[in-house]
Amino acid sequence: MIRLATEADLASVAALEVELFGADAWDAAALHAELVGPGRRFVVAAEDEVSGYGVSRSIGDVVDLQRIGVAPHHRRAGVATALLEDLLAHPGDADRMMLEVSAANHPAIGFYRHHGFSRIDVRPRYYRDGSDALVLGRVLGTADQASARMER
Numbered sequence: 645m646i647r648l649a650t651e652a653d654l655a656s657v658a659a660l661e662v663e664l665f666g667a668d669a670w671d672a673a674a675l676h677a678e679l680v681g682p683g684r685r686f687v688v689a690a691e692d693e694v695s696g697y698g699v700s701r702s703i704g705d706v707v708d709l710q711r712i713g714v715a716p717h718h719r720r721a722g723v724a725t726a727l728l729e730d731l732l733a734h735p736g737d738a739d740r741m742m743l744e745v746s747a748a749n750h751p752a753i754g755f756y757r758h759h760g761f762s763r764i765d766v767r768p769r770y771y772r773d774g775s776d777a778l779v780l781g782r783v784l785g786t787a788d789q790a791s792a793r794m795e796r
C-alpha cells in the first residue's frame with residue numbers, strides 16, 4: 645500500500661536511508677524537513693514494515709524526484725514503480741519530472757529508463773566518488789507517451 649508518510653515512519657525511512665545511501669543519507673532532521681516542506685510529497689510503501697519511500701518536490705512547471713528507495717529484499721516486485729506512479733499522479737502544477745542519478749547507479753538508471761525517462765544533461769564528476777551525474781527527465785502522462793514526446 646502506498647500512503648503519505650507520517651512522523652511515525654521517519655525512523656524506518658532513516659534506517660533505509662543509511663542502508664541505501666551511506667554517507668549521503670538524509671538524517672532525521674533532513675527527513676522531517678522533507679515531510680513538512682513546501683511542494684513536497686513524501687510517500688511510503690508499507691504493509692507490516694516500510695519497504696520503500698519516495699519524495700518529490702514541485703516547483704512551478706517541474707517536479708523533482710528527490711529520492712526513491714526500496715529495501716533490498718523487496719526489490720524487483722514493483723514497489724518503486726508504485727511509489728513513482730503515485731508521485732507522477734500528484735505533480736502539483738508541473739508538466740515534467742526531473743531527477744539526478746549517478747552514472748554508476750545502473751539499477752536506478754534501468755528503473756528510470758523503464759519508466760520513460762531520457763537523458764537531458766550530464767554533470768561531470770558531480771558525486772563524492774567522482775562519478776558523473778545524469779540529469780534525466782520525462783513529461784507527465786504514461787511512460788509510453790513520455791518516451792514518444794521526448795523523441796520528437
Ligand SMILES: CC(C)(COP(=O)(O)OP(=O)(O)OC[C@H]1O[C@@H](n2cnc3c(N)ncnc32)[C@H](O)[C@@H]1OP(=O)(O)O)[C@@H](O)C(=O)NCCC(=O)NCCS
Pocket residue numbers: 664710711712713714715718719720721722723724725726745749750751752753754755756758
Ligand atoms: C532503483 C530502485 C528504486 C528500483 O526499485 P524496485 O522496487 O526494485 O523497482 P521495480 O520493481 O518497480 O522495477 C520496475 C522496473 O525497473 C527496471 N529495473 C529495476 N531494477 C533494475 C535493475 N537492478 N537493473 C535493471 N533494471 C531495473 C526493470 O525494468 C523493472 O521491471 P522488471 O522487474 O519487470 O524487469 C531500487 O533498486 C533502489 O532502491 N536502489 C537504491 C536506491 C537508489 O539508487 N535510488 C535511486 C537514486 S535516488
